[in-house]
Amino acid sequence: MSRRGRDEDPDRLYTLTRGRSRASATFDLVTLxxxxxxxxPGMQSEHRRILRLCRYPTAVVELAADLGLPVTxxxxxxxxxxDQGLISARHPRTSAGRADGLPDSQxxxxxxxxxxxx
Amino acid sequence: MDSATSDRPAVRSHLGSQASNGLKIVIVGGFGxxxxxxxxxxSDIRPxxxxxxxxxxxxxxxxxxxxTGKTSTTVAFDFGRISLNEKTVLYLFGAPGQERFWFLxxxxxxxxxxxxVLVDTRRLQDSWxxxxxxxxxxxxxxxxxxxxxxxxxxxxQIRDALDLPADVPMIDCDARSRASxxxxxxxxxxxxxxxxxxxxxxxxxxxxxxG
Ligand SMILES: Nc1nc2c(ncn2[C@@H]2O[C@H](COP(=O)(O)OP(=O)(O)OP(=O)(O)O)[C@@H](O)[C@H]2O)c(=O)[nH]1
Ligand SMILES: [Mg+2]
Numbered sequence: 001m002s003r004r005g006r007d008e009d010p011d012r013l014y015t016l017t018r019g020r021s022r023a024s025a026t027f028d029l030v031t032l033x034x035x036x037x038x039x040x041p042g043m044q045s046e047h048r049r050i051l052r053l054c055r056y057p058t059a060v061v062e063l064a065a066d067l068g069l070p071v072t073x074x075x076x077x078x079x080x081x082x083d084q085g086l087i088s089a090r091h092p093r094t095s096a097g098r099a100d101g102l103p104d105s106q107x108x109x110x111x112x113x114x115x116x117x118x
Numbered sequence: 119m120d121s122a123t124s125d126r127p128a129v130r131s132h133l134g135s136q137a138s139n140g141l142k143i144v145i146v147g148g149f150g151x152x153x154x155x156x157x158x159x160x161s162d163i164r165p166x167x168x169x170x171x172x173x174x175x176x177x178x179x180x181x182x183x184x185x186t187g188k189t190s191t192t193v194a195f196d197f198g199r200i201s202l203n204e205k206t207v208l209y210l211f212g213a214p215g216q217e218r219f220w221f222l223x224x225x226x227x228x229x230x231x232x233x234x235v236l237v238d239t240r241r242l243q244d245s246w247x248x249x250x251x252x253x254x255x256x257x258x259x260x261x262x263x264x265x266x267x268x269x270x271x272x273x274x275q276i277r278d279a280l281d282l283p284a285d286v287p288m289i290d291c292d293a294r295s296r297a298s299x300x301x302x303x304x305x306x307x308x309x310x311x312x313x314x315x316x317x318x319x320x321x322x323x324x325x326x327x328x329g
Binding site: 055057061062064066070071072090093108114116 | 141197307
């Protein structure tokens with residue numbers, strides 16, 4: 001089995017990212033991406049796919065898995081879409097600026113309730 | 119072995135439109151210790167697999183010029199998803215088991231709530247490095263002993279072998295069981311909750327508020 005991305009041709013990656021070499025925004029692995037626009041003809045096919053996949057919130061890792069592309073490449077494409085206002089990004093919130101980096105206990109309580117209800 | 123996956127449709131369900139906060143828990147441990155099995159047991163979706171390109175120094179590659187260079191390496195990992203409520207969704211990551219990837223964990227999974235260290239009592243030493251990395255990085259974790267029918271060490275013996283501080287919870291589990299995997303996650307989050315409220319109490323100067 002050969003997955004796309006792993007042995008992806010660098011030229012192809014360059015095309016996908018429209019020549020951009022780095023992401024202009026930060027996307028966590030679990031940043032949830034939502035389309036703000038329907039795909040339009042003429043758009044690059046991966047961009048159209050992303051917009052379709054993100055009609056409902058979809059994490060960056062899920063997009064990477066669906067597109068069969070490394071997260072790195074997906075991040076660059078997402079920055080591009082974000083800059084054009086075609087998507088919005090919901091970033092993870094865990095600690096409301098706590099210096100110790102620990103998650104808020106209120107959030108953890110919600111997580112516990114959710115897990116117990118599984 | 120009961121198949122926890124058979125009830126899941128081939129087409130994966132999407133998150134609700136209100137979903138806004140993605141959280142991470144990472145499952146680490148030696149090669150073949152049951153990480154993917156645990157993700158599969160508790161996930162709402164069939165586990166997915168993806169990959170990230172990292173530099174040898176453990177940085178994510180954010181510059182495509184580095185993608186083709188000898189200094190970058192591709193790390194594959196799998197993950198699952200649990201919707202906790204309308205807004206909150208938990209992603210579970212199975213870290214790559216091969217030792218040559220371990221130096222990448224901290225960066226790859228930065229911002230994680232905490233970690234589950236899976237251990238197989240036949241190969242306890244396989245988890246030493248994982249525990250070192252988590253301690254070094256200050257990531258809270260619990261240890262789950264996945265029962266492969268290995269020697270029946272007591273928890274004390276395992277603690278000794280792993281040089282584990284007394285405040286790190288240890289629990290027995292069967293990664294193939296949904297209920298058992300779920301209780302491992304609850305153990306971890308309860309541990310995090312304890313740590314978090316203790317700090318909040320200390321900060322507020324009100325130890326009585328710790329609970
Ligand atoms: N007896 C027993 N077998 C288990 C248990 N958990 C997992 N296994 C089996 O162990 C094997 C390896 O499990 P995986 O989940 O693939 O392990 P892993 O940690 O993801 O492996 P790598 O990603 O390759 O490091 C599989 O055949 C599982 O069915 C357990 O609790 N008891
Ligand atoms: Mg695995």
